[in-house]
Amino acid sequence: MEIQQTAVAGTMESSDIMVTISPNDGKGMEIDLDSTVEKQYGKAIRKTIEDTLKELEICHARVRAVDKGALDCAIQARVKAAAYRASGEQAYRWGDAVK
Amino acid sequence: MEMECGAPMRGSRLDATKAFLQSMELEYDTGAEYTVNFLEQDRIVASGSLQDNVLKCIAVSDHCQGEGLAARLVTELKMEGVRRGRSHLFLYTKPEQRRRFGSLGFYPVAQTDHVLLMEDERDGIARFVSAIPKTRAKPVGAMVVNCNPFTMGHLRLIESAAKECGYIYILVVSEEKSTFSSGDRLRLVREGTMHLSNLCVHPTGDYLISSATFPTYFIKEKKQAAAFNSELDLQVFAEHFAHPLGITRRYIGSEPFCPVTRRYHQQMKEYLPARGIEVIERPRFVVDSQAVSASRVRLLFSQGRMAELRPLVPDCTFRFLQGGGGQ
Numbered sequence: 001m002e003i004q005q006t007a008v009a010g011t012m013e014s015s016d017i018m019v020t021i022s023p024n025d026g027k028g029m030e031i032d033l034d035s036t037v038e039k040q041y042g043k044a045i046r047k048t049i050e051d052t053l054k055e056l057e058i059c060h061a062r063v064r065a066v067d068k069g070a071l072d073c074a075i076q077a078r079v080k081a082a083a084y085r086a087s088g089e090q091a092y093r094w095g096d097a098v099k
Numbered sequence: 100m101e102m103e104c105g106a107p108m109r110g111s112r113l114d115a116t117k118a119f120l121q122s123m124e125l126e127y128d129t130g131a132e133y134t135v136n137f138l139e140q141d142r143i144v145a146s147g148s149l150q151d152n153v154l155k156c157i158a159v160s161d162h163c164q165g166e167g168l169a170a171r172l173v174t175e176l177k178m179e180g181v182r183r184g185r186s187h188l189f190l191y192t193k194p195e196q197r198r199r200f201g202s203l204g205f206y207p208v209a210q211t212d213h214v215l216l217m218e219d220e221r222d223g224i225a226r227f228v229s230a231i232p233k234t235r236a237k238p239v240g241a242m243v244v245n246c247n248p249f250t251m252g253h254l255r256l257i258e259s260a261a262k263e264c265g266y267i268y269i270l271v272v273s274e275e276k277s278t279f280s281s282g283d284r285l286r287l288v289r290e291g292t293m294h295l296s297n298l299c300v301h302p303t304g305d306y307l308i309s310s311a312t313f314p315t316y317f318i319k320e321k322k323q324a325a326a327f328n329s330e331l332d333l334q335v336f337a338e339h340f341a342h343p344l345g346i347t348r349r350y351i352g353s354e355p356f357c358p359v360t361r362r363y364h365q366q367m368k369e370y371l372p373a374r375g376i377e378v379i380e381r382p383r384f385v386v387d388s389q390a391v392s393a394s395r396v397r398l399l400f401s402q403g404r405m406a407e408l409r410p411l412v413p414d415c416t417f418r419f420l421q422g423g424g425g426q
Contacts, residue, residue: 013170068170
């Protein structure tokens with residue numbers, strides 16, 4: 001999947017994460033994270049974001065994320081939603097099921 | 100809590116928004132394109148607006164602090180900004196609110212006594228400027244130009260500055276609020292200065308004379324001299340451009356026509372020398388006892404008076420205008 005435009009998903013409310021994904025002109029993955037739990041989970045959150053994008057076969061993306069203590073599953077969902085919107089892709093793959 | 104929005108707010112909702120902001124010691128910006136309010140029992144308790152790529156007029160009433168309303172406002176405005184295709188967003192707030200918006204993914208760019216400018220990209224401006232080539236030559240000069248379009252006046256000023264400086268940066272305004280597109284303006288400056296070797300022509304991005312740093316520059320017609328303030332813009336220039344690029348001189352052409360530009364130049368002379376940047380003003384290039392200006396070129400172009408226009412512009416601009424001016 002390829003990122004075509006900037007798109008957002010999520011909110012900045014408590015227990016959520018706001019993810020903005022933009023094209024990165026073939027410069028790989030860049031993640032800009034701002035998290036209330038950066039010290040404890042910063043690394044893990046970055047990894048979740050990266051793995052979720054890899055799963056969608058996205059290699060080049062600029063991600064800006066503002067995390068307010070979201071759980072892993074919420075992070076994955078927000079990243080996927082933003083990625084689908086940013087790529088214009090309509091065939092959603094949530095988990096293993098292809099719709 | 101209810102939410103209302105308007106693109107822009109109108110009628111009684113606009114009046115209510117203005118009254119709420121006033122009670123929070125903020126002024127509604129008439130340029131706002133989109134406003135979102137949160138209401139409690141029909142009373143506005145939080146408000147925020149979007150204009151171009153800037154989130155502004157953001158206020159949360161005191162008794163609702165700590166309920167995450169600022170986060171909801173910023174979320175809504177960010178979504179709207181992205182819906183409108185604005186991927187890099189800025190925010191204006193009061194300097195004492197730095198931490199609040201810092202926790203909402205906004206990072207400081209510049210600050211005056213009254214306004215703090217933030218952007219939604221960490222080190223966005225530092226990254227932007229670090230992509231501009233550096234030089235060891237000295238002294239280093241700079242010009243910030245719109246070149247709408249590129250004239251003989253611009254060219255002569257650039258040539259004389261290039262002669263006096265070891266290296267010169269020509270920063271071409273990127274904001275798309277001019278007759279000619281930023282791509283065309285930039286290309287013409289590059290083409291017309293190819294004979295000079297000690298210069299770098301670079302776009303200003305979102306950072307100089309832009310909606311974010313200097314919104315009033317583009318509302319010249321309204322003559323809002325009172326609302327006019329270029330301090331943020333000059334601060335961004337001094338701190339984020341001049342300092343890392345080693346710029347110690349800023350060149351300007353004297354401004355006989357436009358009051359906004361004249362005021363800008365005046366503030367520049369008050370502000371930049373104190374920050375180690377000399378402001379060098381040169382008289383306008385004159386053709387047939389008339390100062391060359393881009394506005395005159397635009398006028399002649401719109402009237403199809405190509406022969407009169409010919410001596411006022413370099414070859415590349417003339418060819419471009421002959422070809423229709425990118426229209």
